[in-house]
Structures are given as structure tokens and as C-alpha cells.
Amino acid sequence: MPTYAALLRAVNVGGTGKLPMADLRAMCESIGFADARTYIASGNVVFKSRLGESAVKAKLERCLEAYAGKPVGVLVRTGAELAAVLAANPFKTTAANRTLAIFLDAAPPANTLATVSGRQTEAVALGAREIYVHYPAGMAQSKLKIGAAKAGTARNMNTVEKLAEWTAE
Numbered sequence: 001m002p003t004y005a006a007l008l009r010a011v012n013v014g015g016t017g018k019l020p021m022a023d024l025r026a027m028c029e030s031i032g033f034a035d036a037r038t039y040i041a042s043g044n045v046v047f048k049s050r051l052g053e054s055a056v057k058a059k060l061e062r063c064l065e066a067y068a069g070k071p072v073g074v075l076v077r078t079g080a081e082l083a084a085v086l087a088a089n090p091f092k093t094t095a096a097n098r099t100l101a102i103f104l105d106a107a108p109p110a111n112t113l114a115t116v117s118g119r120q121t122e123a124v125a126l127g128a129r130e131i132y133v134h135y136p137a138g139m140a141q142s143k144l145k146i147g148a149a150k151a152g153t154a155r156n157m158n159t160v161e162k163l164a165e166w167t168a169e
Contacts, residue, residue: 001034001048004056005082005163007103008043008064009073009153019043019068027063039162044155046166053078075103075153079167081129086164089157090125091134096157098138102131104152118143 006028008019021038024045028036033047033056049056057076064072077085091099108126116124122144123134131149135142155163 001050003046003048003079003167003169004053005044005046005077005079005167006056006060007075007077007153007155007163008045009075019064019072021045023067027067028060031059031063033060037166039166040159042155042159043153044159044163046163073151073153075105077103077163077167079164082160082164082167085127085130085160086157088127088130088132090132091123094134094136096161098136099132099134099157100154101127101157101160102133102146102149102152102154104129104131104148108148112146112148115147117145120144 008024021041024043025036025038028045028047033049036045036047038045051059053076057074061072061074064074085101089099089101107129108131112126112131113124120143121136122142124144124146125132131146131152133144133146133154135144
């Protein structure tokens with residue numbers, strides 16, 4: 001049975017978008033996903049399902065919308081896809097906590113790099129269904145805006161590596 005990682009958009013542990021990870025695990029189990037476990041409280045869940053990626057995404061989004069009362073975006077990746085994200089990271093020699101993969105449903109538009117604004121010291125590169133960003137000075141003071149990233153969700157390389165490990169087990 002395939003193992004998937006689902007990455008939720010706009011989820012946090014307090015305030016708007018609050019979703020306790022225990023509730024997320026219970027939701028996954030309630031819709032037939034097996035062995036659900038979460039990684040840090042930012043909307044990362046790994047589980048097994050016989051369904052394909054698009055069916056997993058649709059089922060989880062419906063469940064989350066019923067819970068939250070509004071749409072919650074979900075990006076789904078297999079273990080092989082997460083391993084490929086790590087392998088394709090163009091910023092492998094930089095600090096993993098300052099390098100992000102912004103996960104998208106589809107390939108980033110061809111004009112993505114041309115439309116980036118507010119760039120200072122950040123480096124941006126395109127992946128298969130990801131946008132990679134390295135923030136040498138950290139994200140706190142960054143003014144970087146990537147229009148194509150609006151529908152995506154970002155994870156640092158430490159998180160991507162852990163999710164890749166979990167989905168490979």
C-alpha cells in the first residue's frame with residue numbers, strides 16, 4: 001500500500017487555522033487512511049492508502065473543509081517524490097533550515113523567476129512541482145514575493161528530509 005505525505009496549507013497550532021495534530025491524525029484514520037502520524041505541528045501527516053494521489057487529496061480536502069468550515073489546501077507527495085525533491089535541491093550546500101521547497105499541485109509557470117519581486121540576497125530555483133528558495137539571512141526580514149507560490153505550501157529541507165524518511169519506511 002503506498003505511503004503518502006500530505007502537507008496542509010495555512011495550518012498552525014494557535015489562532016486562525018488552528019488544527020491540533022491529534023485531530024488531523026484522527027481525521028485521516030476516519031476516512032480510511034492507515035498508520036497516520038504527524039510531524040511537527042504545522043500540518044504534515046504521513047499515512048498509507050490504496051487510493052491514488054488525486055483521490056487522497058480530494059478526500060482529505062473534503063474532510064478538512066467539513067472540520068474547518070472553509071477550504072484547506074492539501075499538497076500530496078509520495079516517498080519517491082519527496083526523495084526527488086531532496087535530490088533536486090539546488091541549494092544542498094546551504095543551511096537546511098534556511099532553504100525551502102514550496103510545494104505546488106503542478107509545475108511552476110515558465111515565467112515564475114521573471115515575476116519574482118523584492119529579492120535581496122535570496123536565491124530562487126524551479127523544480128518539478130516545487131519552487132526552491134534559499135534565504136541566506138533568514139526569512140524574517142525578507143521582502144521576497146513569488147506569485148506562483150500563493151497556492152502552495154512551504155517546508156524547510158529538514159522537514160522534507162524527515163517526511164521523505166517516514167514515507168520511505
